[in-house]
Amino acid sequence: MNANEMKNMKHDCPHQQECLQLLQSILDGEATQEQKDKFMGNHLEECMPCYQNYHLEVAIRDLLRKKCANQAPQDLVDSIKQKVIQNLAR
Amino acid sequence: MEEELIKNNYTDAQKQEIFDKEFMPNINAMYNFAYRLTLERDDAKDLLQDTYLKAFRFIDSFQKGTNAKAWLFRILKNSFINDYRKKSKEPSKVDYQEVEAYYNSEEVDRQITPDLRVESLGNMIGDEISNALNSLDVDFRTVIILCDLEGFKYEEMAKILDIPIGTVRSRLHRARNLLKEKLSEYAKSMGYKTA
The missing domain is CATH 1.10.10.10 (Winged helix-like DNA-binding domain superfamily/Winged helix DNA-binding domain)
Known part of the structure; x- marks a missing residue:
């Protein structure tokens, strides 16, 4: 999107919370194709707050996936496997 | 859990296979979930181990081909509520x-x-x-x-x-x-x- 297009966008969205819910459904893969087309195609291109919300939602998800995962300690994994084998042997 | 109504009778070899191929690949995601629930590494380890042993004990109620990850997450969440939340020292949460x-x-x-x-x-x-x-x-x-x-x-x-x-x-x-x-x-x- 270029600066000129941005300037022509609305700076207020009267339905911001509803839009945000819809936007989240879309990103969660829970929206219908029709909802998706309408929102992503029409609304997002003309509404600045929703356009910003979209990028924020995407960025937060990326950050969560990058920063909030943990690996199980290997000794714990081994111990669980071992216990199951013992269970089977009984 | 409606799935529990159907009981399979897996052989030991089948059990081992389900455990290795369906349960173990989810162990990092499960550990992370346990950690994010308990917020303590030691509690997370105990919760994870309890959950996996429980999952193995009830393996006959797991349907092959269904979503193992969701099945495991549900067991972990229930174990957390029943066994850990009660024990937890933090002040009781608001209803x-x-x-x-x-x-x-x-x-x-x-x-x-x-x-x-x-x-x-x-x-x-x-x-x-x-x-x-x-x-x-x-x-x-x-x-x-x-x-x-x-x-x-x-x-x-x-x-x-x-x-x-x-x-x-x-x-x-x-x-x-x-x-x-x-x-x-x-x-x-x-x-x-x-x-």
């Missing part, structure tokens, strides 16, 4: 329904439209987001983990958590607003421009 009713009011929705920008997120290269997530009430934390980290669908989440899909949707929306509010506090305290 969740009260919290839910509060956060479902439109009033609150208008109040919490956090002023947070993508640029300030770019500066959060440390534990900010992890701490922000951990600071949320456990029920809000949980839906964010299930959806945003683990990619469960709303319907799967409803089954894991034993709540209606509508509640999954609204709880997620509140949880994300609260997370943004937290992140925006961090951004402010770090001195980044938020608006």
